[in-house]
Amino acid sequence: MKKNMRNAIAASVSAMALICVAEAASSDAGFERADNSVALEWNIPAQSLTDALIAWSEQSNFVVLIEDDLTAGIRSRELIGAFTSFEALERLLAASGLTYKIRDEQTLIVSPRLQTASMTVPADVNNAAGMRDSQRVEIGRERDDPEQSGRRSDSERSSADRDQIVVTGTRIRGASPAAPIQTITRQEIERSGQSQTGELLRTLPQTFRGGINPTVQPTTVNTNSGLGGDSTVNLRGMGPDATLILVNGRRLAPIGGGETTDVSAIPLAALDRVDVLLDGSSALYGADAVAGVVNFIVADDYDGAELRARVGGATQGGGFEQTYSAAAGERWKGGSFLVGADYLKQNPIFAGERDFSETAGPLNSLLPANRQWSGFMSGNQELSSFVELDVIGLYTNRRASRTTEYGAGGFADSKTVDTESFLIAPRATVELPAGWTAQIEGSAARSTRDIETTDNFGGDFDAVSTNTAWTIGAATEGKIARLPSGDLRAAIGGGYREEALDADLGGTLRNGTRNIAFFFGEASAPLVSPSEDRLGLARLELNVAVRVEDHSGFGAATTPKAGVRYAPIPDIVFRGTWGKSFRAPRFDHLLADHVVTLWNAPNLGSADPGLAFLNFSGNPDLEPERATSWTAGFDWTPQFIPAFDLSVTYFDIDFRDRIVSPIVNLGSALSDPAHEPFVDRDPSASAQSAIIDAADQFFNISGLPYDPNAVLAIVNSGFVNASSQQVRGTDVSFRFAPGDVAFFGDFSWLRIDTQTIPTFAVSRQSGLIFQPAEFRGRGGASWEIDDSFTATAIVNYVSGSKDNVAMPAAEVSSWTTLDLTLQYRLGSLTNALDGFEASLSVTNAFDEDPPFAAGGGVAFPGMLFDSANASPVGRFIAATLRYSL
Structure with missing residues (x-):
């Protein structure tokens, strides 16, 4: 019946x-x-x-x-x-x-x-x-x-078939990824109140602010903050180089020898959405996708024009921002084209403008000055009934500057960083017989950086680096066989990629080239056909993938992945993934300059007065990193609770041969027994002379004259392959939208354990100062009124941490902020204002300062907060006017 x-x-x-x-x-x-x-x-x-x-x-x-x-x-x-x-x-x-x-x-x-x-x-x-x-x-x-x-x-035959090719999570049309994915839609970008791509991504609880970002301060853990206004994405706190950044599935060129990708080069105005794949995915996307993948989808198929202006600033002073953008597109039968430009100028915020850093050097840049031009384009055209071409392009030119003082009136330097980057990526899609589709694509990306440094001793230092990356590849996808339960589909392909670094660091040359040949295959099989009437087995799907990459200098690596989706009833899906990931050492891991720095020993954790050397260098003998990861979770959409969705995911990443600097926290280098294998106590004068002579660069930031008899230790903190690192935790998301009000929440629990060498005990890394928090969450509501007014409120929470740098150790309080965004379509007032929309955003509405952390100022006096987990900007108010036609 x-x-x-x-x-x-x-x-x-x-x-x-x-x-x-x-x-x-x-x-x-x-x-x-x-x-x-x-x-x-x-x-x-x-x-x-x-x-x-x-x-x-x-x-x-x-x-x-x-x-x-x-x-x-x-x-x-x-x-x-x-x-x-x-x-x-x-x-x-x-x-x-x-x-x-x-x-x-x-x-x-x-x-x-x-x-x-x-x-x-x-x-x-x-x-x-x-x-x-x-x-x-x-x-x-x-x-x-x-x-x-x-x-x-x-x-x-239409573009519908080509549109269904998935760009994140699977390469098979019609397949449902078993991996957890977050998508930030265009509407959510508008309601976030953010104007810069990096800050948008850092609102996600699954990301960590630490690493290379504009508001992160040089500390005893992170001495290389966002010097050039760079923004990176650091999923799971595993480092920005463990997160693969893509634009419409193509790679950008990294920045500098650190090979991290600067996402601020991608203007928000260009985006249709952002897909965040929260699972190791080297089998699908190659090396670097250890913690996950962030895929920025550039808008296309846009017909019309848009002008936008935004101004804002921090109520405590500094940070005044101007953003202007324009975009225009046209759609015609069989094709479309979109072009746009974006301009951003932001003033700096100095330590002297904030109470919580007033005892620091007043010229320390809590936020660097920034000026950026960006351009973007995307287009597609059907050449025939079965061939389509599409292309995307990005260009960015940025100048950023910041000043660093090691204590009020102490050693200081100022940096001006010019960065220029571009990406061009064409692709041809061809429909083949029997429903198969083939793609041939290529991309070329380049990033150039020029850093001019002046210190208060009158010294000048100029560093220029150029990164290039290009890829060519081909793939085909289609149905292999018709099973009783549905189509068995597969995708296969391969290609070649080259990455290169050409750097002149003040006379020190650092050059490297890496060639990667790759082949991949993926299959998706519906093991049980869908049915609403079969209780306990409504659907069962299996997805498997494998990739082989041959890296010059490191040999071939094979990375498999498998995923399963099981629906016992139509309302719920259980899903799980298992896979392996691979990452070759970065250029700076292998080629980093030998830098020796003379410190005041107490700043490195010594209980006795004196001096200490920090000895740092690259390591050409490093082995590739490897990881095994798995996830398990479920998605529940009960029909008896309208407009309610719940998702829960457990994740586990087991990193082996993790490349790290062994001294996790320099502030405890001389006090933590775990660091003893990397510390030479009471070094002789000849040993000191030897490392100074071997150094490419030598700095004395102790504030004291060098005296060999006063040197207590040499701390060796060059890159090594750590024994292991395990990252695990749980993500929970929900949405409830019964009417005009939508409630939502996103929460992430995280635990990171590291074992530097096999003879040492495992140590907890998460929950410490400068390290990822053990819990982050954000939740709120969005209210639509009469289709003309929208109000969004979002609460952000970061759990407290332990300040193990301060003596004695202390607790750092949690940090809670409130963000508000109001949007109003002015056309509802009068027809003369049709197409106009005004919005007001308030970030950190209650102006919550970062929690006090004495350890933040151990090496850099006066910086008494943890910038890796809290922003120093404070309340930021911005107004935006947009006109669409």
Whole structure:
């Protein structure tokens, strides 16, 4: 009986679509669709998504192209109220895991987004989003024979098929990744109140502020903060070089010998969304994807123009910011083009402008001065019914400057850093017989940095480095066989990548080239076909992947990955992944200058007065890092609680041969027994002379004259392969949107344990000063009023930590801040203001200072806070005016 009913519904859908297609064919002018600038009254009850889309199609006068069974088992939520056609469609698709793209004036395409999580939506929340066959049909058009081979007709062959190629989490069309994914949508970017890409990503609880970022201060742990205004993404606190950064699936060139990717080179104005893959994924994307992948998706298919201006500043002083951007795009049949530019200027914030750092050197830059120009473009064109070309391009030119003082009136230097970077990435997509698709793509990226340093002794230092990276590759994807439970699909491909560094560090040359040849394969199999009636086994899917990379100088590495998705009932999906990751040593790991620094010994943890050498250098004998990671979790979307989604994920990453500087915290280098194998006590004068003579650079920052008899120790902190590092924890996300108010939350528990050498005990790294917090969370609500006003409030929380640098050790308090954003469409006041939107954002609304941490000033007096876990900016208010046409 139920089967007959489903057949009857399917027949009615086909009949409705035939009517729609016939009406479109008989109309000389095509569809007279509703004006999307006009709000219509909608009254679509909660029902199957198929029926809801039919109701939407009837009222909006659009033909909807959709895959067969794409909406199987998915129910839409009630839609009542006045909305434009597209706003109504977005609400119907909100929790389905589906998205849409306008094909032409008559037609739009509904396809899997496949990354359903976001800052406000838990990962992969819709368990039924993957319940589909791979053959595509239109709502209302009779379905082709699923076994039919050969090319489709021109009317059937469209960009819809190419649009469904997933760029994050899998390379197989129609597959649902088992890995946890966060997606930050364009709407959420607007509501975040952020204007810079790095700060946007650092709001996620799964990221760590520490590393190379503009507001991170030089400390006993991090002596290389964001000198050039750089912003990196540090997932799980495993270091920014363990997170792979992509733009539409292509790699950028890294910055300097550290080979970290500067995401501030990607303007927010260029983005359609950001996908954050929270799982080791070397099998899919190659080396460096140990902690995860951040894929920035550049907007395309945009028709119109937009102007935007933003001004803001910190209420405690400094940091005044101006941002101006413009973008224009045009869409035509078979293609589109988008071009835009972005300008940012931000004044510095100095330590003397904040009470919590008033005893530090007043010229210390808590936030560097920054001026940045960016340009971007994207375009695509169908050359024929089965060939499409697309291209993306980015360009950034930035100048940043900052001053560092080691105590008031002490050793100081000022740096001016000029950075220029670009990316160009073309791709050709070809539809092959039997439903297969092939892609040939390439990318070329370059980043150049010039650092001019002047110290208070009158010395000048100029360092220039150029990084280049280019890739060429090809891949094909399609159906291997038709199983009783669905299509067995696969993707295979390979390519070649070259990375190079050419640096002149004040006369010290550092050059390196790395060649990587790679081959990958992935397969996705529905082991059990989807069914809403089979209790305990509604669906079962398996995904496997493997990649082989041959790195020049390090040999071949094979990295497998497997994922499974199991739905006992339509409301819940259990998922799990297992995989291996690989990362070759960075250029600076191998080639870093031999730098010797003379410190005041108490600043390195000595209980006795005197001096101590810090001896640092690269290590050409390093071995590659390897990791094994797994995740397990579930996504729950109960039908009996409308508009509620919950996602829970446990993760475990076991790092072996981790490349680290063995002294995790320089402030305890001479006091922690774990560091003894790397400390030479009471070195002779000849030993001191030997390391000074061997050094490429020597600095005396002790504030005292060098006296060999006063030197208590030599601390050796060059790069080594650590024995192991284990990173584990739990992520929890939820969303509840019963009406005009949407509640959301995202929380992450983290534990990092490190064993430097096998004979040492495992030590806890998380929860210490300058290290990742053991818990971070953010939650809030967004309220839409009359489709013209939106208010968003977000609470951010960072747990407290232990200050093991201070003597005696002390506790650092937690840090809680509130962010507010108000958006108003001015066109609701008068038609003369149509297209204008004004917004006001307040970051850290209660102006919470960073918690006191005495250890922050052990090596750098007066910097009594932990900038790796709290921002020194304070309350920041910004106003934005946007005009769209």
